[in-house]
Amino acid sequence: MTQVYDIAIIGGGIMGCAAALRVREGGMVPIVLDQGDLGQGASGVNAGTLSLQIKRVKLMPYALKGHHEWERMGDAVGFQKTGGYTLAFTEREAALLHERQARKASAGAPITFVSPHRVHKAEPKLAQKVLAASYCPEDGYANSSLTGQYFRGRLRDQNIAFRERCPVTAIDRAGDGCTLATSSGPIHARRLLLAAGAWLKPVAALLGVDLPVQARINTVSVTERMPPLVSTMIGHATGLLTMKQKPNGTVLVGGGWQGRGTPQGGRGQVTAASVQPNLALAQYALPGLARARVLRSWTGFEANVPDFYPLAGALPGVGNAFVLGCVRGGYTIGPYIGRLMGDFILGREPELPLFDPARNFDQETT
Structure with a gap:
């Protein structure tokens, strides 16, 4: 039957x-x-x-x-709930950060604005160039x-x-x-x-x-194992950076930078034009990454309308x-x-x- x-x-x-x-x-x-x-x-x-x-x-x-x-x-x-900081390094980025995160807080997200001093106290290995930051304890x-x-x-x-x-x-x-x-x-x-x-x-x-x-072709990179550099999720006001260090010491870097390809063509292709600025922004935020080797970069298709x-x-x-x-x-x-x-x-x-x-x-x- x-x-x-x-x-x-x-x-x-x-x-x-x-x-x-x-x-x-x-x-x-x-x-x-x-x-x-x-x-x-x-x-x-x-x-x-x-x-x-x-x-x-x-x-x-x-x-x-x-x-x-x-x-x-x-x-x-x-699953890891680490909390997370979103950083701004310029006045323009700070204005963007406040405008976006205030609206998300009003929508129910437990997001607060924190001082650069608090950021550096929690994450001393981040760059000393942070001008403004937001924090969410639920991030992970x-x-x-x-x-x-x-x-x-x-x-x-x-x-x-x-x-x-x-x-x-x-x-x-x-x-x-x-x-x-x-x-x-x-x-x-x-x-x-x-x-x-x-x-x-x-x-x-x-x-x-x-x-x-349509499909976006997002790029992600992972480093070799490193000594402890950061314990929370780190992002950037523009949305062009997400970064976290895993328990095994590797650092995962993303941010929606685009590769090449189509879903029908199989896996997308990583491009240096995307990986390099993504990693440069990550290193700007976390200078200790300058000593890290990138082991692998890859892409994944994200559908959207x-x-x-x-x-x-x-x-x-x-x-x-x-x-x-x-x-x-x-x-x-x-x-x-x-x-x-x-x-x-x-x-x-x-x-x-x-x-x-x-x-x-x-x-x-x-």
Whole structure:
């Protein structure tokens, strides 16, 4: 007898897996499909930064909830709550810092402004050029390379079927359900959730839907093991730097600097034009990095739509189909918005509003 799943979820990253777990709690039988390995797309190659100071104002309630989800996962995902400082070195940067962080504090983030003296007392190896700074005690990070391992275990614990290295090549709509053509044979489901991250556009095209999805190619670098240099998350007022030192002594440096490539072309390419200024800013903030060798730099695709808010809701024009993804900072909010999506699919009222995929997309950068 052919198995018919209640819902097929295309995309085994944080959001797709979190949604699968939620619908399973509600009594549905899901299957999760990924063209690679679970959690090895954007969910597994980012810098792991969990900072409220770099989240957009409108997404702050989701980021706060997401932080709690990561904290509950704990050691299984390498969660560390270190607190974090965001630094400004010039008057222009200081004005930008105050304007942005005051709005985020008003949205509920526990962000305060602190003196350069306090920064240097807490982090004496930072540059003595700090003009202004903000602090958030909730900031920290997780180990993104553990994402797939964690969710693979959670899915198994809940007896949720999943198939890795199983790309979907066609979707046939028949009645109220669908049949997915995959590399491991056809899969039948009553509902469909597209949660394929940077690959959402070609997957939605299989259903005749053109989603306005683009992809950023973010670059991350890691140094060799170093003596203790910094104990908290460090960022910059422009948003062009995130930096943390792991317990093993390596320093992870990110900040959204762009590489080259497209999701359809495989892994993106690192460029010196991005890595060099990223590392130069990190060294400016933390001079001790001048003695560190960079062991590796890599890229990860981050999907977005023109307004940089999530797609989360019913897929326009297709019955019993849903879409979830496309948000800058999706690592932080992923476990929580995946739960909200699960509630929506179950017919429940989500705790916080979702983001209608059929909305008008206007450029917005708040």
